Amino acid sequence: MKKEGYDCARLAEAAAEHGTPLQVASRRKLEGNLALARETLRPFGWQDNIFYSYKTNPVPEVLKILHQGGAGAEVISERELDLALSLGVPPDRIVFNGIYKSPTALGTAVERGIRCVNIDAPQELEILSALAGKTGRRVPVGLRVRPSVGWQGQFGFPIGDGSARGMARRISADKGLDLGVIHFHLGTSDFKAYRRAMDETLGFIRELKQNMDIGIKALDIGGGFPGRDMRMLALWEQAWLRFFDRPWPFKMPAPDDGFKVLGETADHFSRAVKKRGLEGLELWCEPGRLITGDAQVLLVRVVALRRSGNVNYAIVDGGRVGAAAPLAGETRRIRNLTSRPGQYARYDLVGPTCMPWDRLAAGVSLNKVEIGDIICIEGAGAYFVPLETEFSFNRPTFILGNL
Ligand SMILES: Cc1ncc(COP(=O)(O)O)c(C=O)c1O
Structure with missing residues (x-):
């Protein structure tokens, strides 16, 4: 039986065969998402400038599929750099980011001749x-x-206060370094934020060209394109949940389509570059959740049921603590793979650990749940795997399947 594209029977079989908690990634969706991102950038000639953000889902089987599909690698640590090289990613397809890069990792990056640090x-x-x-x-x-929008704090050199200019001057004065890329990462954003960040950064790139004769070749706009099958909780939803311990009772708008945001961003960039006389400047990006977010589901098994106060608790063998950390601030579509038509109830879906916050969702409406049922958490392909823990229980098993 299929529900909106998912083959529930096959997923249930996979859970029976491999046990739970189980992460199931879809080759078809991974290939499809990457191909769509490439098609979005192809009209501008930038389809090869996608560097998948390893931190989002550093599973070798997934990464291999993405590299075969034409993605490069964005890495932020020695371990990720070594992983990319061990998977055979050509050094010139690797971009190295991060606020701490070990001297050993920098040594490897230089020795192997990666695309850019x-x-x-x-x-x-x-x-x-x-x-x-x-x-x-x-x-x-x-x-x-x-730029003035997006993540601030410990990341990067602000354009507004002149720090970025000062740093560019220092780099360009060093004969051993070739400054060819300007990079920012905003965190999950909409088109307006990218537009503003790009306009500010392109102004900066033009200034570098005119005043310091620095010829920048690419603007690397990081990741942050919204993924499908996932939604960030708005601040007031989080506050409501904290205060009343119940979910926000009103319907929320669907998030922006990340592929549309990517297309609008590329389109604006190509026009803004011409307007500023910066022809030839390329766009690079480092999507994470856009590519793998909806290409994976997490399957957990109902191991106990209880009622306490007015709440039905369905206790499952993989919770937020061990298997689904992003659900602290995000929400997903959750379904019972066993269909009992017409019988719905609300549940708090909680994990097996002793942590009171080990909850996947509060008050979620599910097809009536029985012990042994398999619950499917969709959109589990971004930041679930890297944030797993072994707190009292084993981490989820991972398989590659076809959703
Ligand atoms: C520098 C950089 N690039 C890319 C990404 C990927 O972000 P997302 O998964 O939101 O696309 C991140 C995420 O933190 C990042 O810090």
């Missing part, structure tokens, strides 16, 4: 400069800047 902390400049001196090669670098 995006400098995000002042000390990286000295380390890279020394490595360039040792190898006698100019090191291609980028600079992470911080």
Whole structure:
């Protein structure tokens, strides 16, 4: 039996065969999402400038499919860099980001000749400069800047207060470094935020060209394109949940379509570049949730039922603590794979640990649940796997299937 594209019987079979909790990734959806992102960028010639963000779902089987489909790798740690190289990703298809890059990892990056190291902390400049001196090669670098929108705090060099300009000057004064990329990452955003960030950053790139003769070749706009099958909880929803311990009772608008946001962003970029006389400047991006978010589901088994106060609790063998950390601030479609037509009830779906917050969802409407039923949490392909824990229970098993 199929429900909106998911083959419930096959998923239930997979749960029976491999046990639960179980992560099931779909080759078809992974290939489809990447192909769609590439098609979105193809009219501009930037289809090869997609660097999948490893941190989002660092599962080798998934990464291999994405690399076969034409994605490069965006890595933020020594381990991720080593993983990309061990999977055979050509060095010039790897972009290295992050606010801490170990000296060993920077050494590997320079020695293997990766596409670009995006400098995000002042000390990286000295380390890279020394490595360039040792190898006698100019090191291609980028600079992470911080526009006035999106994530602030410890990330990047602000454009507004002149820090980005100062850092660009220091990098360009170093003969061992070749500054060719400007990078930002906003966090999950809508088109308006990308537009503003790009306009500010393109102004900065033009200034570098005119005042310092620095020829930037690419703007790397990071990730943050909304994924399908997932929604961030609005602040007031979170507050309501905290205060009343019940979900927000009103219907919320669907999130923006991330592929549409990507297309609008690319379109705006191509026009803005021409307007500023920056022809030839390329767009790079590092999507994570857009590509893998809806390509994976988490299956958990109902192991106990109880009623306490007015609440029905369905206790499952994988909760927020062990298997689904993003559900602290996000929400997903959740369904019972066993269909009992016409019989619906509301449940608090909680995990098996002793943590009171080990809850996947509060007051979720499900087909009447019995012990042994398999519950499917959709949109589990972004930040579920890397945030899993082994708190008292085993991590979910992972399989590649076809959803
Ligand atoms: C620098 C950078 N690039 C890309 C991503 C991927 O973001 P998303 O999964 O929202 O697309 C992140 C996520 O934190 C990031 O920090």
